[in-house]
Amino acid sequence: MGDIEGFYMKSPDSCLWVAVLEDKVVGIVAAVVQQKPGGVVELQRMSVGRSWQRRGVGMVLGRKVVEFAVTHRYSSVVLGTTAYKPAAHLLYQRLGFPV
Numbered sequence: 309m310g311d312i313e314g315f316y317m318k319s320p321d322s323c324l325w326v327a328v329l330e331d332k333v334v335g336i337v338a339a340v341v342q343q344k345p346g347g348v349v350e351l352q353r354m355s356v357g358r359s360w361q362r363r364g365v366g367m368v369l370g371r372k373v374v375e376f377a378v379t380h381r382y383s384s385v386v387l388g389t390t391a392y393k394p395a396a397h398l399l400y401q402r403l404g405f406p407v
């Protein structure tokens with residue numbers, strides 16, 4: 309995270325979005341291409357500030373990554389999470405990921 313511009317924004321193979329509400333950054337998510345051509349995009353760094361959760365920000369951020377994959381014609385979106393993150397599991401389920 310020390311060099312967002314260099315790591316995520318200089319290549320067409322990655323992107324990072326921030327959600328802004330009331331002039332504050334309240335959430336982030338990133339997409340990084342893992343396999344080319346036609347391959348796989350990884351959703352990374354999904355996070356919404358505690359006091360901004362349950363307002364749909366995570367859904368909007370997740371959809372951005374899916375849109376990125378569709379626009380660039382990647383075949384799938386993958387992500388990693390752990391059993392200790394039930395809120396994230398429910399969010400990803402709502403976004404259509406098999407859990």
Ligand SMILES: CC(C)(COP(=O)(O)OP(=O)(O)OC[C@H]1O[C@@H](n2cnc3c(N)ncnc32)[C@H](O)[C@@H]1OP(=O)(O)O)[C@@H](O)C(=O)NCCC(=O)NCCS
Pocket residue numbers: 353354355356357360361362363364365366367368388389390393394395396398399400402
């Ligand atoms: C997971 C996280 C990103 C969700 O962000 P969010 O903005 O609160 O999510 P949304 O408001 O868009 O929620 C969408 C759906 O996900 C589910 N969900 C999200 N948080 C939930 C919670 N705490 N409990 C139950 N369901 C939850 C619900 O189905 C929700 O829809 P609903 O509010 O209509 O019921 C947020 O809780 C977070 O940042 N957690 C800490 C970091 C983390 O775990 N990141 C994921 C790493 S894999």
